[in-house]
Amino acid sequence: MSTAARRAQWRDLVERRLPDAARPDWPVRLDHCFARILLDHACGGPWRDHVRPPAHANLPLDQLETAIVLGEAVLAGQADLALLNRRSLAWRGKIATAPVPDALREGDLTLRRWRPDDGAPFAALNADPAVMAYFPRPRTEAESAVEAGLCDRRFVADGFGPWAVERDGRFVGFVGAFRIMQAMPFPGGARIGDTIELGWRLARDAWGHGLATRAARLTLADLAGRCGIRAVVAYTAQGNDRSRAVMERLGMVPAGTFPHPAVPDGPLRTHCLYRLEPAEVSA
Structure with a gap:
């Protein structure tokens, strides 16, 4: 698959397939939220700390592949979206986390x-x-x-x-x-x-x-x-x-x-x- 086709596949995944598949128990339903969660995990932290926007054009292909695979796993029921969302929000300082000993x-x-x-x-x-x-x-x-x-x-x-x-x-x-x-x-x-x-x-x-x-x-x-x-x-x-x-x-x-x-x-x-x-x- 060409680079352009893979990047197009990413956009279809987060802009159409994941929002269309959203269930009542999922913590997010909007395309930018799915993109945030998957991109943060591909980068191991807030994605904007690692790549300039737009991510679909500038993310290295190996990290884009990681994000796509994770999104496909969510669709297949092989990844817990709630867990992924909590990890993303913790990296961004948006939720309280339990203290860790020094x-x-x-x-x-x-x-x-x-x-x-x-x-x-x-x-x-x-x-x-x-x-x-x-x-x-x-x-x-x-x-x-x-x-x-x-x-x-x-x-x-x-x-x-x-x-x-x-x-x-x-x-x-x-x-x-x-x-x-x-x-x-x-x-x-x-x-x-x-x-x-x-x-x-x-x-x-x-x-x-x-x-x-x-x-x-x-x-x-x-x-x-x-x-x-x-x-x-x-x-x-x-x-x-x-x-x-x-x-x-x-x-x-x-x-x-x-x-x-x-x-x-x-x-x-x-x-x-x-x-x-x-x-x-x-x-």
Whole structure:
């Protein structure tokens, strides 16, 4: 499909198909409201902070594709429009949100919200081939900056997210939980936003000290106690024995494999899925 045709499809989706399909229980019914919700999710925050209007002409095609897929999921009943609207309004400061602690602490370990000075060490972590061995490729500095911003904005949208991890006052990566905002090909993963993932990424010199396990336990305790979330999943490429060992130390149970839709065909595409239901951290 040509670029012009895809952009025309977007306009038809938000200007005609979604308003025509609006149900009494949907929180919005007008075309600009549907556009706001979908564009905010494609950008990971208020869309005007990321792209100049009109969005249908200026949004990068990969983000436009994300917005279209999400809109189609709403029409198919595979995404909760009320949840999407709440996240959009939270990003825009239009609704009150529950307070989020500044940090979680245990001994020399601190899980905290992200800061601007995390950018450089996070970019270095994402450029390390060893750290990124089970990802399709290392990330550029610009990609790392975008990812860090998205990580922190998840706390605004959901009340939880990937915490920046400090050990002895030094940033060493992230550990936390995040709402999966794409359909995933495993049981229970088809409905966008329903599944909570536990994940981590630490600098190489932080490996081998049990930090991922300790930080994940802090995260799980916070999720259960403050957010009432007691079921999570985690997954990684099939050969990543180090991450799978962390999942098992947390008491997570293997739940099969699946082809990760964001990973190209090749040895990294098959991922191992683990579940924790309810989220009870093993001793």
